[in-house]
Amino acid sequence: MESYPAVFFPSSSSTQAVVPPSSFSSSNSMSLNMANSHEFQAGNIVVNTSNIVFESKSFGGEESTSGDQVKVGKKKSEKKIKKPKYAFQTRSQVDILDDGYRWRKYGQKAVKNNKFPSYYRCTHQGCHVKKQVQRLTKDEGVVVTTYEGIHSHPIEKSTDNFEHILSQMQIYSSV
DNA sequence: CGTGTTTGACCAGCGC
């Protein structure tokens, strides 16, 4: 995992951690710093970089794809290696942000605090990146997207729209 | 026909 065309959030801890979308114990995660919040939009999507949360503690490297898809009940093949999580809020009419990757929906379940979070998984072979999309209960115009894992492959299609956002995000977040 | 979505069931973790 060296350099991918779309490294969503450079792990240089320059961006702000914020209250996690669902249920992270946010107290001991990182020092909150809501100082600089940037907003930029492309089309009808507005990205708030102020609402990015990092939840990457111990990233024990790639999980060796050892015998996937066995049956129900096999949650984590490895021990308790937490994958890095990146969550951010976007103000958008659509839930699905076209980030250039191909996602397959694999679950949707009503939970307490959040209405109906959708669970997506990257369809690329060997890529186990997941993302969870949910709307804010307060402001349903805000979509909270939580990425889990890092893409092990280049982006699939040229999304000028989102790439533009990403590039700006990297610019802003690297200050 | 290939790909993605829907949806109910199942399972594990956690709190009480």
Place this chain on the structure above:
DNA sequence: GCGCTGGTCAAACACG
């Protein structure tokens, strides 16, 4: 130990 809750599976279905 039990029940609740969140997360995942997988078959059926829809669509281009």
